Amino acid sequence: MKKKSIAIDMDGVLADIELQLIEHYNKATGKSLSKESIEGLSEEDAFTDRTLVREVLNADNFFRTLPVMPDAIESVRQLQENFEVFIVSAATEFPVSLAEKIAWLGEFFPFIKWENIILCGSKRIINTDYMIDDHCKNLDYCMGKPIMFTAFHNVNQTHHIRANNWKEVVAVLNQTVS
C-alpha cells in the first residue's frame, strides 16, 4: 500500500526558532523575554520591534545555527518507516535562509532526500495527507489533516489536534496506521 504523506514544517517544529529569536532579540534590545513570558502572545505582541525581527531573520547564519527541537531527529526517522515525509518550509521571504535550510537539514536530517524538501511561500497548494505546523495560516487551509505543533503563539488555539512535542506527534500519527 502506498505510504501516506506528511508535510513537516521547519521553524518552530523541527528547529527551535523561538529560543534563538529570543536570544537575538534580547541581545539587541536589552529586554529579557523568555519562553514563559511570551506564551500566549502573538508574534507581533511578543517581538514588538518588527524591523529588528526582519533584520535578525535576514542575517547570515541565523537559520543555519538553529537548535534542533528535542526528539525531532529520531521521531522523523521513525515516521519514515510508515509515512512518506516531506519537509515543507516557508522560506522564500528570506532568500538567505534558503541554502542555510538545506545545509541545516543535511547536517541534522541527512536521511531526508532533496526530492522531499520544499521551500515555499504560501503552503496552500501543498497536498499531503497530514501537515504538522505551528501556524493557523498554514493549518486552517491545508488539504490534509492538520496537526498543530505547540508554540508560544498558538497555545490558545483549540481547533486543531495538538502535539506538544515530537513524542506526541509520533503517538498521534502512529494511531492512524495501527
Added chain:
Amino acid sequence: MKKKSIAIDMDGVLADIELQLIEHYNKATGKSLSKESIEGLSEEDAFTDRTLVREVLNADNFFRTLPVMPDAIESVRQLQENFEVFIVSAATEFPVSLAEKIAWLGEFFPFIKWENIILCGSKRIINTDYMIDDHCKNLDYCMGKPIMFTAFHNVNQTHHIRANNWKEVVAVLNQTVS
C-alpha cells in the same frame, strides 16, 4: 469566483536553460552542440559528460544569468489577470541555485510575490489546476491538467497538450476560461 491556479516551471519554461547549458558545455568540452543538433535526444544523450553538467549547474551565477524565454514576462503578467500563478521550480538539488532563482525572479518577474514561489524537489505534492512544465517526470503525475512546454528532450512525447512557446501557453489557457 476563485481563480484557477497554475504551477509554472522555471528551467526550460520561464528561463532558457538549454541555450546557456549548450554554451557552457561547448566551452568546456570543445564540442559544438546546438539547439538543432540535440533535438529529440534525452538530456543524458545530449550532454554525455554528466559530471561536467553537475559542475555547471552547481556553479555560481549559472541560474542567475539565464536568459528569459521569449514572451514569458508579458505572458505571465497576462495570465495573472485570470489565474493565480505559482512558480514551482525543482531547485533543492542545487542549493546555490535557490537564492539565485529568487533574485532572477525578482529582476524579471517582480510582480510574482514571494508567497507564490515554491522551490522544491519532487513536484508530486503540488496541487494546482494546471501545471506547465517541460518534463514528463513532473507532468505525468501532476494533480492538475498538464501542459508540456516544448524542449529539445521532449519533442517526441505526444501524450500531453503541448505549447511550443509562451504565446501558445496563453492561447491554451485562455480557451479554458473563455
